[in-house]
C-alpha cells in the first residue's frame with residue numbers, strides 16, 4: 001500500500017517580537033508615539049536612549065506587564081524578563097528561586113542545569129542574601145532561561161555591577177546565546193555594552209525608534225578597531241552626548 005505523505009507545513013517563522021504603531025500615554029504625556037520595532041528570531045537588539053525616553057515602558061509592553069493605548073504588540077507566549085534587581089524571593093533558596101513557576105517532575109533537574117550553565121553549580125542551597133551582585137544576576141539569567149523562552153527581555157540587567165563583573169556577564173550572555181536560540185531585547189545606558197553584545201542597536205527618540213545601527217563587527221573588532229570607534233562616536237552623537245563639529 002502506498003502512503004501519501006502530506007507536505008509538511010513549515011512553521012511560519014514568527015518574529016521574535018513586533019511592536020507596530022505603539023502608543024503609550026501617562027496622563028497628558030505621550031511616552032511612546034507610534035513606535036515600530038520588529039525583532040527577528042534569535043536577534044539580539046539593544047535599545048539605547050536618554051533617561052526617561054520610554055525604554056522600560058516599551059520593555060514592559062513587550063513583556064505583557066502593561067498594555068498600549070494604541071497600536072499592536074505581538075510576542076511569543078514563552079518569554080522571560082530580567083530586571084536590574086534580581087527580584088529573588090529572599091525566603092527561598094537559590095534552587096527554589098529558579099524552579100518557581102516551573103512544573104513537572106524534572107523541574108529540579110532543569111533548574112540545576114540552568115544554574116550550572118551560569119556557573120553557579122554548588123550554590124543551589126544558598127540564600128539570596130549570601131550571593132554577590134553578579135551571582136544574583138546569574139540566578140536571574142538562569143531563571144529566565146530555564147523555561148526555554150523564545151524572547152528574553154533584559155532591562156539594564158548589569159547596570160548595578162562593577163566593571164569587571166559586567167564584562168564577565170557579557171561573556172556569559174554570548175555563551176548563552178549560542179545554546180539558547182532566543183530573541184533578546186536589552187535595554188542599557190552603556191554604549192560599550194551595546195557594541196559588545198548587539199546584532200543591532202536602536203536609539204529611541206521622541207517616542208519612536210530613531211537611528212538604527214547594524215553591528216556586523218567580528219568579536220575581536222568589538223573590543224578595539226576603527227569601525228568600533230566610528231560606531232561609538234555615532235551612538236554618542238545619537239544620544240546627544242557629543243556634538244559633531
Ligand SMILES: Nc1ncnc2c1ncn2[C@@H]1O[C@H](COP(=O)(O)OP(=O)(O)OP(=O)(O)O)[C@@H](O)[C@H]1O
Nearest residue numbers: 026027031049050051052053054055056057058189
Ligand atoms: N506607570 C507610570 N505612570 C506614570 N508615568 C510613567 C509610568 N511609567 C513610566 N512613566 C513615565 O514615562 C516616562 C518614560 O519612563 P521609562 O521608565 O520608560 O523611561 P526609561 O527610558 O526606561 O528611563 P531610564 O533610562 O531612566 O530607566 C517617564 O517620564 C516616566 O515618568
